[in-house]
Amino acid sequence: MVLLSKATTEQYSYIKNCMPTKFSSTIPIVDLSKPDAKTLIVKACEEFGFFKVINHGVSMEAISELEYEAFKFFSMSLNEKEKVGPPNPFGYGSKKIGHNGDVGWIEYLLLNTNQEHNFSVYGKNPEKFRCLLNSYMSSVRKMACEILELMAEGLKIQQKDVFSKLLMDKQSDSIFRVNHYPACPEMTLNDQNLIGFGEHTDPQIISLLRSNNTSGLQIYLRDGNWISVPPDDKSFFINVGDSLQVQHKACY
Numbered sequence: 001m002v003l004l005s006k007a008t009t010e011q012y013s014y015i016k017n018c019m020p021t022k023f024s025s026t027i028p029i030v031d032l033s034k035p036d037a038k039t040l041i042v043k044a045c046e047e048f049g050f051f052k053v054i055n056h057g058v059s060m061e062a063i064s065e066l067e068y069e070a071f072k073f074f075s076m077s078l079n080e081k082e083k084v085g086p087p088n089p090f091g092y093g094s095k096k097i098g099h100n101g102d103v104g105w106i107e108y109l110l111l112n113t114n115q116e117h118n119f120s121v122y123g124k125n126p127e128k129f130r131c132l133l134n135s136y137m138s139s140v141r142k143m144a145c146e147i148l149e150l151m152a153e154g155l156k157i158q159q160k161d162v163f164s165k166l167l168m169d170k171q172s173d174s175i176f177r178v179n180h181y182p183a184c185p186e187m188t189l190n191d192q193n194l195i196g197f198g199e200h201t202d203p204q205i206i207s208l209l210r211s212n213n214t215s216g217l218q219i220y221l222r223d224g225n226w227i228s229v230p231p232d233d234k235s236f237f238i239n240v241g242d243s244l245q246v247q248h249k250a251c252y
């Protein structure tokens, strides 16, 4: 058994511990290349508010290249990374999330997808990072539009771009987050995990999540239980945000 000294535990005490939950085998899967995708998307949104997409059209090469550059960025010294911060609202952030005083064992880059950022400070090869980010963001935006259009069709809304046009708008406030959850060896040795990104709902229309093959993402179900989402680095997970939930209800 490993015991943590008081001094060690004190530095983490302001970040809550993660509760272990069961892995779910019931996450809906939508194959975007199949004709039933629109029906399955609507069903998943209504019953779960969360689903996984395969055949999403974002190339694995673009994903791996960006992931590699992001890892390089996060492996730099805190001093170097902080040249891209603080995130008010965009840039590099560590531990502090949002404006409500939330904290987590996380560091991240927060970008507006429609805004030019000063990339000259983004890591050792900023131009490469900028190119990879831009091409990744445009592929993911394309996928998001496809999902939103399928959703409108599935809901039998005549105007197919009713949701997707919000994303295509030049003034869109869509954001891109690159989250890094550093290992916390002392806690892991003691079989505990610190909360990375704490409990929240996403205010947007939808969130498109991709991660490496590490577990950690948990979702809250209607029945009041939290479940762990089995990781899958080849797929994207789609979370219905508060704005879509409100608009969706208004569609009936």
Ligand SMILES: C=C1C[C@]23C[C@@]1(O)CC[C@H]2[C@@]12CC[C@H](O)[C@@](C)(C(=O)O1)[C@H]2[C@@H]3C(=O)O
Pocket: 097, 098, 099, 100, 102, 110, 175, 177, 200, 201, 202, 203, 204
């Ligand atoms: C804890 C929080 C972070 C967040 C604002 C909030 O109070 C609740 C929602 C969070 C979220 C989730 C989606 C996006 O990543 C984000 C930028 C957003 O708009 O809402 C974050 C906020 C944030 O990181 O500032």
Ligand SMILES: O=C(O)CCC(=O)C(=O)O
Pocket: 177, 179, 197, 202, 207, 209, 211, 217
């Ligand atoms: O990093 C994750 O897996 C979740 C992040 C998240 O929920 C968010 O950025 O809104």
Ligand SMILES: [Fe+2]
Pocket: 200, 201, 202, 207
């Ligand atoms: Fe979220």
